[in-house]
Amino acid sequence: MTSVEVLIESRAELGESPVWDAETGCLLWADLYAPAIESWRLADGHRQRWVLPETLGSFGRCDDGRLVVAMRSGIHLFEAASGALEFLCCPPGEPLAGTRFNDGKVGPDGRLLVGTMDEQCRSRPLGSLYSVSRSGETTRLHQGFIVANGLAWSADGRRLYFSDTRRDTLYVADYCLESGAMGAPRVMTVTDPAVHGRPDGGATDVAGGYWSAGVFGGVLNYWDDRGRLARQVSLPCTGPTMPCFGGPNMKTLFVTTLRKGLSEADLAAFPLSGSVLALEVEVPGVPVSTFGGASRHAELAPSSPPALL
Incomplete structure (x- = not known):
């Protein structure tokens, strides 16, 4: 049975986008x-906090020490030490x-991939997935x-996983x-909100394997390389939003959580919703790259690639 701890107590309305910085x-x-x-x-356990001027969607680390941040008005570069914020680009x-930037992550090639969403989480298919280069050039990969x-x-680095939350x-x-470039998306699996969040x-x-946060289901779902649910971990909150590998051996899963959208009953049952959780797993995670840099994905690849879905 996997032990899950509340690592950082917080009351974040929408905790998201955990990023591990191995250098610090x-x-x-x-x-x-x-x-x-x-930052923690x-x-x-030293903590720091930087307030930004607009609603965030996600962020990543840059190869020059700054952060690349997707905010309501576009993609920006943020220097924590000085607080300087530089506009980089916004897709045309x-x-x-009624939309905003949502999940984003730096890919193995140093590009930022970032998606958009219907902010009211209705059924409008207005979201796209964009690729952003270090020079600020944007390409729409899918819509x-x-x-x-x-x-x-x-x-x-040769396969990209992603989801459409409202399509499960x-x-x-x-x-x-x-x-x-991204190939045509293939359905890996259709989830059941009652079972998987x-x-x-x-x-x-x-x-x-792919770890997926089952938001409003209180679980982490682990899907193997053939798209089969191989493991499910129950969490002490109902709203996990994103897992992130880190720690000295990349075997710690950090998980952000939310309070937004929870009922009074859920908040009473899970008063630490909005905190950051942690659990140890057996298989290390794939490091996330830095914007404008390159990663060690090729070194991490198995000698025989897993079967394609």
Whole structure:
């Protein structure tokens, strides 16, 4: 039985986008509606908090030490030490009325992939998935999402996993490291909200598995390389939003959670909703790259790639 602990007590309305910084030994995460980014140092529990001017969607680390941040008005570069915020770009036509940037993650090629969503979480397929280069060039990879979410890459960087939360569907697509192009999405699995929650943020391990936060279901779901549910971990909250691998051996799963949208009964039953959870797993995770940099995905890839879905 997996032991889950409340690592960082918080009352984040919408805790999201955990990012592990191996260089400093810090976990970073966001409270999207505060809006703020926080940092917690593993060695001594030291915390920092930076308030930003707009609603966040997600963020990642840059190769120059800054953060690349998707905010309501577009993609920005943020220097924590000085508080300097530099506008980088915004895809043409974004944001649409009633949409905002959502899940984003830096890929193995150093590009940022970021999705958009219907902010009211209705059934309007207004969301897209964009690729952003270090120079600020944007490319739309796919469209027609309600809530684009769950971005993560396989260990060799050649497969991209993602979800549409409101469609309760996980997808996988081929990914070209050289060009940043994405192949046609294939359905990995259709989830059941009563069993799995709804598929929110995701993270991959070096064995080809995909961990998905089952928001409003209080679980983490582990899907193997063939799209089968191989494990499910119950959590001490009902609203997990995203897992992230970190720690010295990349075997710690950090999980952000939310309070937004929970009933009074849920908040009474889970008063620490909005906190950051942690659990130890057996298989290490795939490191997330830095914006403008490159990763060690090729070194992490298994000698025999897992069977394609």
